[in-house]
Amino acid sequence: MLSLDFRKRIGDFQLEVSLEVGEEVLVLFGPSGSGKTSILNCIAGLVTPDEGRISLDGEVIFETVRGRVLRNVPTHRRRLGYVFQDYALFPHMTVAQNMAYGVRGQPDAQQRVETMVRTMRLDNLEGRYPRQLSGGQQQRVAIGRALVTRPRSLLLDEPFSALDTMVRDRLQRDLVELQESWRLPVVYVTHSLGDAFALGHRIAVVNEGHIEQLGPKEQVLNSPSSRAVARFTGARNIFEARVVQSTPGGLTLEWRGHRLAAPPAPLAVGAQTTFCIRPEQIMLLRGSDHPEAPSPASRAENAFWGQITDEISRGATVSLFFRLDDSASDGYDLEVSLPIHVYSRFHLDTRKRIAVSLKKESIRIISEYRQEDRH
Amino acid sequence: MAWHPLVLSLQVASLATVVVLVVGLGLALLLARARFPGRSVVDALVNLPLVLPPSVLGFYLLFVLGRGGPVRDLLGINILFTWMAAVIASATVALPLMVRTSKAAIESVDPNLEKAARTLGVPEWRVIKEVTVPLASRGIVAGLVLAFARALGEFGATLMVAGNIPGRTQTAPLAIYDLVQSNRIREANVLVLIMTVVSFVVLLGVGRWQKTWWR
Numbered sequence: 001m002l003s004l005d006f007r008k009r010i011g012d013f014q015l016e017v018s019l020e021v022g023e024e025v026l027v028l029f030g031p032s033g034s035g036k037t038s039i040l041n042c043i044a045g046l047v048t049p050d051e052g053r054i055s056l057d058g059e060v061i062f063e064t065v066r067g068r069v070l071r072n073v074p075t076h077r078r079r080l081g082y083v084f085q086d087y088a089l090f091p092h093m094t095v096a097q098n099m100a101y102g103v104r105g106q107p108d109a110q111q112r113v114e115t116m117v118r119t120m121r122l123d124n125l126e127g128r129y130p131r132q133l134s135g136g137q138q139q140r141v142a143i144g145r146a147l148v149t150r151p152r153s154l155l156l157d158e159p160f161s162a163l164d165t166m167v168r169d170r171l172q173r174d175l176v177e178l179q180e181s182w183r184l185p186v187v188y189v190t191h192s193l194g195d196a197f198a199l200g201h202r203i204a205v206v207n208e209g210h211i212e213q214l215g216p217k218e219q220v221l222n223s224p225s226s227r228a229v230a231r232f233t234g235a236r237n238i239f240e241a242r243v244v245q246s247t248p249g250g251l252t253l254e255w256r257g258h259r260l261a262a263p264p265a266p267l268a269v270g271a272q273t274t275f276c277i278r279p280e281q282i283m284l285l286r287g288s289d290h291p292e293a294p295s296p297a298s299r300a301e302n303a304f305w306g307q308i309t310d311e312i313s314r315g316a317t318v319s320l321f322f323r324l325d326d327s328a329s330d331g332y333d334l335e336v337s338l339p340i341h342v343y344s345r346f347h348l349d350t351r352k353r354i355a356v357s358l359k360k361e362s363i364r365i366i367s368e369y370r371q372e373d374r375h
Numbered sequence: 376m377a378w379h380p381l382v383l384s385l386q387v388a389s390l391a392t393v394v395v396l397v398v399g400l401g402l403a404l405l406l407a408r409a410r411f412p413g414r415s416v417v418d419a420l421v422n423l424p425l426v427l428p429p430s431v432l433g434f435y436l437l438f439v440l441g442r443g444g445p446v447r448d449l450l451g452i453n454i455l456f457t458w459m460a461a462v463i464a465s466a467t468v469a470l471p472l473m474v475r476t477s478k479a480a481i482e483s484v485d486p487n488l489e490k491a492a493r494t495l496g497v498p499e500w501r502v503i504k505e506v507t508v509p510l511a512s513r514g515i516v517a518g519l520v521l522a523f524a525r526a527l528g529e530f531g532a533t534l535m536v537a538g539n540i541p542g543r544t545q546t547a548p549l550a551i552y553d554l555v556q557s558n559r560i561r562e563a564n565v566l567v568l569i570m571t572v573v574s575f576v577v578l579l580g581v582g583r584w585q586k587t588w589w590r
Contacts, residue, residue, distance in 0.1 A: 044490075044494055045493075046490050046493070046494075074493075075490070075493040075494055076493045076494075076495075076496050076497055076498050076499075077496070078494075079496065080494060081494065082490075082491065082494035084487050084490070084491055086485075086487060088485070088487040088488050088490070088491035089491075090488060090491075090492075090506060090510075091488075091510070092509050092510060101492070101495055101497070101505075102495030102496050102497065145495065146494070146495070149495055149496055
């Protein structure tokens with residue numbers, strides 16, 4: 001169990017962290033420069049917080065009382081594993097020497113290194129130097145080197161950011177397995193939503209030095225607590241609306257001159273609120289569920305006609321930029337993401353007129369409403 | 376032909392290099408990695424011998440080593456006008472070359488590697504010994520070679536504090552000066568040639584060694 005509660009002034013923002021990490025992978029997710037790496041450095045003792053308390057398995061490794069540092073265990077006695085973004089392998093040491101460096105002089109060092117070499121699938125590479133290894137192999141040496149020392153917690157700073165997708169997928173699975181067999185608190189820093197979801201049990205969204213939202217990953221994705229979280233997690237369509245009706249069954253919102261059915265939320269009629277809908281949750285409508293379909297029962301809820309103004313292919317999906325028919329804006333109103341096979345089946349292209357539905361249950365009400373988004 | 380000046384020069388330069396290694400590496404580590412008030416002042420002081428005339432330096436050393444100076448009065452040893460004074464003069468002149476070169480090399484070592492070593496449970500002195508110094512070794516060796524070459528050719532400050540006593544403190548550069556003064560050009564020629572060859576071979580050897588180094 002790793003418990004953090006500290007503050008540190010860094011540049012022009014205040015780092016403020018208060019959370020506990022059990023035997024799980026906690027992902028610190030946020031944009032570059034949000035302070036994620038600084039949090040890791042504070043845990044590892046590479047950076048000294050201004051005040052607060054950090055403890056690991058019940059041992060206090062950092063503590064201040066009334067602004068004075070009472071306890072600050074030096075990095076080399078914290079028994080934490082740290083995997084750096086650029087791996088930080090020692091270029092003058094072989095794979096085996098790198099892995100053995102943290103256990104040098106210990107009686108069972110050789111055996112532990114040999115076991116770790118096998119666990120990390122580095123057999124036959126022990127004699128190589130880091131520069132003779134691929135990125136994925138270097139990454140495995142870095143993780144193995146940290147784990148050989150039997151750390152009480154593992155800290156990883158964007159470890160997969162420089163790797164190609166296939167290697168990354170494999171390493172993600174490796175890491176999940178390692179965490180499960182070692183039962184360690186793992187803190188994983190990333191700005192990649194994919195990494196965050198592949199690895200994290202819980203996600204802490206970091207923004208400008210503070211934890212914007214902390215929760216199970218599905219919750220963070222599906223119920224962002226703020227506009228910032230919605231933006232970081234790729235909600236794309238984030239809007240302001242006014243509540244015109246509020247019942248236990250749901251809200252009715254007024255948005256850009258349209259009525260929208262939304263899930264229930266404790267909001268009064270007349271209140272302003274923020275809501276969002278992920279681009280992959282917007283549905284493309286066909287024949288029978290069109291807003292103008294003959295049978296009212298088959299008509300989709302929250303359906304709108306409009307035009308595709310632009311599109312970007314993203315490989316497996318296509319992003320369409322959709323402008324409502326009666327839109328007051330010059331640009332687009334909604335971003336819609338479709339799998340490529342749907343895109344080709346509908347024979348879609350720019351300028352084509354289509355109908356979409358913002359399904360009620362896909363609409364997320366963001367409880368806090370801010371006049372202006374934080375930047 | 377007397378070989379003594381040449382042998383003495385090599386001995387003095389070698390000993391001066393050992394002194395420079397210990398003092399210079401310590402200073403380089405301090406200046407490259409430690410943050411303390413007055414760091415830039417220390418940096419400037421260390422580099423002073425590079426720009427001061429050797430005679431000025433020799434003048435200071437006379438005070439430090441001579442009567443009323445700390446070495447003679449506190450330690451009770453007289454090293455003025457002995458070969459030891461030549462070692463100290465050469466070391467002082469050569470020190471900035473070592474400090475500058477190895478400081479730059481140490482600064483170029485990725486601090487993340489040192490941090491990584493610390494997170495692996497390695498105490499600071501071992502981080503320096505096993506990560507920082509080995510990774511900066513090219514620059515450190517280059518600094519030592521420059522220092523050795525500079526010490527070998529030391530003339531001015533050595534003359535001031537060690538004198539020019541044939542058979543006792545007369546190093547090769549001083550001997551060459553004497554030989555030219557007394558118009559023994561043939562003998563001077565031999566010494567000049569040997570000094571040139573020794574310096575050239577040392578520089579060549581280091582150049583080759585650096586190429587075959589791990590990087």
